[in-house]
Amino acid sequence: GAVVSQHPSRVICKSGTSVKIECRSLDFQATTMFWYRQFPKQSLMLMATSNEGSKATYEQGVEKDKFLINHASLTLSTLTVTSAHPEDSSFYICSARPRGSGANVLTFGAGSRLTVL
Amino acid sequence: AQSVSQHNHHVILSEAASLELGCNYSYGGTVNLFWYVQYPGQHLQLLLKYFSGDPLVKGIKGFEAEFIKSKFSFNLRKPSVQWSDTAEYFCAVSQYSSASKIIFGSGTRLSIRP
Numbered sequence: 001g002a003v004v005s006q007h008p009s010r011v012i013c014k015s016g017t018s019v020k021i022e023c024r025s026l027d028f029q030a031t032t033m034f035w036y037r038q039f040p041k042q043s044l045m046l047m048a049t050s051n052e053g054s055k056a057t058y059e060q061g062v063e064k065d066k067f068l069i070n071h072a073s074l075t076l077s078t079l080t081v082t083s084a085h086p087e088d089s090s091f092y093i094c095s096a097r098p099r100g101s102g103a104n105v106l107t108f109g110a111g112s113r114l115t116v117l
Numbered sequence: 118a119q120s121v122s123q124h125n126h127h128v129i130l131s132e133a134a135s136l137e138l139g140c141n142y143s144y145g146g147t148v149n150l151f152w153y154v155q156y157p158g159q160h161l162q163l164l165l166k167y168f169s170g171d172p173l174v175k176g177i178k179g180f181e182a183e184f185i186k187s188k189f190s191f192n193l194r195k196p197s198v199q200w201s202d203t204a205e206y207f208c209a210v211s212q213y214s215s216a217s218k219i220i221f222g223s224g225t226r227l228s229i230r231p
Binding site for chain 1: 219224226
């Protein structure tokens with residue numbers, strides 16, 4: 001079945017630094033990937049839609065200069081949290097829709113837990 | 118814009134009890150509906166989905182959900198739960214399109230007493 005890999009699974013960084021999280025579709029191509037943020041004991045909040053070869057579409061209230069998304073290939077999307085602050089600490093989850101899939105079904109990665117000190 | 122409401126934040130049941138988790142959505146058009154499950158320490162997995170056709174959808178592990186268009190609901194059911202069903206359950210909705218984003222409800226934590 002379709003597998004999505006996220007790296008790193010856990011990262012701790014100092015306030016003011018930038019952190020990059022990778023999302024890879026391992027055995028399929030994905031023209032569209034989604035980035036979600038999950039707060040403790042809360043739901044997944046859609047941050048942005050990442051489209052291969054074009055700019056990401058951000059949800060209302062999500063700072064595009066803060067959360068940089070790049071989808072340079074059909075198997076890789078990256079999320080960079082720039083100038084991270086403690087309030088950016090969260091669980092970030094990516095998901096991907098297989099290219100050519102006629103069905104709106106996503107495969108989710110295992111998530112990346114970011115802790116900003 | 119579409120939204121999803123899950124009214125039960127935490128449900129506690131004994132093994133063999135019947136389960137029903139509520140899910141209501143708001144969107145005037147045709148929708149795709151999903152239930153995802155997140156077991157402790159694991160990533161999200163698709164439990165079942167509704168795209169069209171029979172409004173009673175059967176998923177994995179004995180779960181089923183019924184789409185009632187007039188009530189904008191997509192409740193999840195299981196006749197007899199097991200301890201291994203302990204997990205977080207998320208209802209989700211998207212517009213009826215292969216390119217639409219999926220919006221999640223707040224989730225329901227299910228705890229099963231052995």
